[in-house]
């Protein structure tokens with residue numbers, strides 16, 4: 001996947017069947033689906049793929065135990081089916097994760113146990129393992145740092161886990177293999193209409209400043225929390241459909257949670273669930289749900305949100321963490337769909353919503369990472385209908401994602417590359433220095449940087465340290481320390497000069513400071 005090649009293909013197509021705005025989980029899923037059906041498909045992303053909410057999730061491929069408690073069986077059943085399909089179609093990027101719900105009151109074990117048994121039932125043949133009951137000693141064996149006072153045992157169950165940004169990159173590569181053109185750093189700045197029908201989009205290349213007019217039969221707005229901005233390009237009086245809500249996660253060293261089992265705290269003081277999930281030799285703890293007024297590309301956590309997470313971690317675990325123990329904090333914005341006037345975003349719809357404007361613009365938002373495939377199918381079906389494109393059936397339930405391999409060895413540090421791993425090993429052999437690590441605390445090597453620039457469209461230091469490698473999300477200080485050597489090596493590969501290196505180091509350091517406690 002190479003940006004210059006993508007740009008040259010942009011000029012070769014007179015009119016696109018489907019133009020997708022937004023390169024997060026939703027837009028990338030749509031591009032894969034539309035291209036797989038055989039439509040001429042173009043995806044335009046303003047920043048990098050998954051720069052938005054899609055790199056800032058809890059990293060769970062799940063049915064949503066919380067939605068089960070709310071009685072939303074349809075949503076849970078659909079998400080569990082999608083969970084099963086994703087684990088099957090991307091085994092190198094996903095895995096089965098054991099979870100435990102601790103019980104500190106006699107009734108909790110039975111209440112959550114019965115609910116989770118239903119969760120198993122709803123997953124049917126795509127289930128990941130059986131829910132079971134644990135006594136206190138068994139629970140402590142699995143999570144030695146669990147709070148012992150009043151512990152009566154717990155429930156163990158299984159869900160899916162993944163690396164969100166890496167999955168996004170592999171989805172972009174899959175879309176390209178299916179015939180799509182995908183471009184990062186290409187911002188849609190306007191929509192064009194003729195006789196009130198949408199005829200294309202205006203876009204600006206943020207790397208070279210060039211403007212493009214791109215004719216299209218159908219346009220899909222998949223811009224997450226930004227959907228209202230695109231709707232306003234069409235109708236400045238559009239009331240908008242999204243109520244953004246922010247979710248914060250903190251990342252800690254594994255020593256504070258030395259286990260491979262994840263913890264699910266079923267009821268926090270604001271009646272939500274909170275997770276502590278092992279991830280890349282660290283533990284991710286979150287999340288919050290705080291309504292926010294404005295949308296920012298780098299949302300910042302509120303102090304209360306950090307204290308809330310620390311309080312609950314320390315209440316259920318004996319590790320006793322404090323703010324200075326945090327390695328990184330990341331914040332994402334949920335695109336919750338408005339349903340009248342309510343100040344509480346926790347009760348707004350978590351399902352996806354599709355809006356078809358009078359011009360034929362199809363807007364899709366809401367939903368979850370886990371359900372991206374079903375969301376994409378619904379969006380493409382709508383676009384095909386509205387633009388009167390010839391109907392073609394969706395086959396993404398069987399589509400193996402880029403890198404798919406039959407046997408995955410989780411102990412192999414390159415396993416998430418799947419069938420691309422031998423390409424990295426080949427680079428190590430050709431240039432043994434490229435097998436050295438960027439940083440002693442992380443397994444990433446310089447050959448992977450080269451691969452990210454040459455094959456995965458990494459254009460900036462942030463693309464590399466935040467999404468191709470997850471160092472910014474795991475340890476913000478380590479990422480800042482790497483900014484200069486990474487910028488220097490990338491500049492050599494991209495043909496950029498000294499001024500670019502300087503600008504990249506300044507802008508990355510500024511962004512990364514927002515991830516420090």
Ligand SMILES: Cc1cc2nc3c(=O)[nH]c(=O)nc-3n(C[C@H](O)[C@H](O)[C@H](O)COP(=O)(O)OP(=O)(O)OC[C@H]3O[C@@H](n4cnc5c(N)ncnc54)[C@H](O)[C@@H]3O)c2cc1C
Pocket residue numbers: 021022023024025026027044045046047048049050051052053054055056057058059060061062186187188189222223224225226230245246247248287331332333334335365366367368369370371
């Ligand atoms: C805190 C949190 C935790 C979550 N955890 C989970 C989880 O564990 N599991 C799960 O299944 N789901 C989870 N979700 C939900 C999931 O992350 C989101 O539903 C999903 O990532 C939304 O993807 P998206 O593509 O719709 O939006 P985004 O990822 O935000 O993508 C929209 C993209 O559009 C681009 N864009 C905007 N304007 C333009 C323009 N004018 N031109 C071109 N591009 C533009 C943006 O740059 C952005 O990249 C979580 C969400 C949050 C907030």
